[in-house]
Amino acid sequence: MNPKPVVPRSKANQDVEDAIAYFLEQDAIDAALGFIDALENAYNHIGRHPTAGSPRYAHELGIPELRFWLISGYTYLVFYVEHSDHIDVWRVLHGQRDMAAWLVE
Numbered sequence: 001m002n003p004k005p006v007v008p009r010s011k012a013n014q015d016v017e018d019a020i021a022y023f024l025e026q027d028a029i030d031a032a033l034g035f036i037d038a039l040e041n042a043y044n045h046i047g048r049h050p051t052a053g054s055p056r057y058a059h060e061l062g063i064p065e066l067r068f069w070l071i072s073g074y075t076y077l078v079f080y081v082e083h084s085d086h087i088d089v090w091r092v093l094h095g096q097r098d099m100a101a102w103l104v105e
Contacts, residue, residue, distance in 0.1 A: 012092050015091055023035060042069050043078070046080055056068065065081045071092075076092055
């Protein structure tokens, strides 16, 4: 089975840019590069195994198909919805945020 294309929304892309900027502001270049690699691995995983993500916030937000996947080695979560032809990435958020508030934006 071929993986589905992973298509981040503009807010997800901005979340990623913000995370990388934070690492770079902390002079954590290795962390920024590691984050990019870990994010790519997460996208590859959810493209191949979209149902592997947790539906934890789906009920709370009233979005039954919403799932998230933890970016390995980082406290960031990829929030996404599987469609028949692609994976729609809504946000990439730090795990200590109020997810419900950030996701409904």
